[in-house]
Amino acid sequence: MTERTVMAVPVTAVQLAPMVRDAITRLNRRVRQTRPVGDLTATQINALTSIELAGAVTPRELADVERVQPPTMTKIIAKLEERGLVQRSPHPTDGRQVILATTDAGRAMLGQFERARDEWLASRLAELRPEERDTLRRAAEILRELARA
Template sequence: METIPASSVRAAKDIRSVFSRLRRRLREVAALGDLTPSQTSVLSRLERGVPASASALATLERVRPQSMAATLAAIQEHGLIQRQPDPADGRRQLISLTEAGREAIAGSRRQREEWLARSLTDHYTEAERQTIIEALGLLDRLVEL
């Protein structure tokens, strides 16, 4: 078995740690009202434009159907999703974003991007920002493996 270089182990730990903290910080910057991270995640999935059933969302989010039902009920109370009968199976309902849901997601994304751009401007030089861009290009290759 091939030994993993110490630099790879350190890079893996550092990447995971930095991305975890950055994800947390971005959630803080533009939280969608009093929605939980799991509720926000469901909204983000629905933003892709394809209506989904509660069971499909539960599978995608890796939660029990009962948990997804509670999540959807909470989101619906905010008027961010709507339910319609599935034309292929009248027993099921398809969930999609309302216009308010789309606006909430877009506003949240805009706030996160503005905070991140402002932080990069205020705390990094142009050369450092170029280094970040280059490093992200390298990291992007990870998701292509």
């Protein structure tokens, strides 16, 4: 990492917002690019992650979460199901719908992606000085609080 000078110039929330948003966006993009070699697309990984986070979800709910049209989500689900990463089960109250859930293989795949991302980020964080890592630890706590609001 290059030497940085930290300026103690107060900034307003309006000035800070685009700086934080840009930094989070860039870091998120870089972390998302880090994954084991495989043939899953970023869209498929995102859908699989959303299913896992939800625990169980209908295809329509998944399309809404991922902000894609239902026919597009149908294709994504078919690919994930073909790979054995998700499974369908009958909806408990609506016989016309199904519930999607990740399989053990799907959870294992997500674990591989998570480990690859953590390893990349840990290697970058190891390049920082201890005080910089401590600053990031505190920033992570603050960002987590912001995300709850």
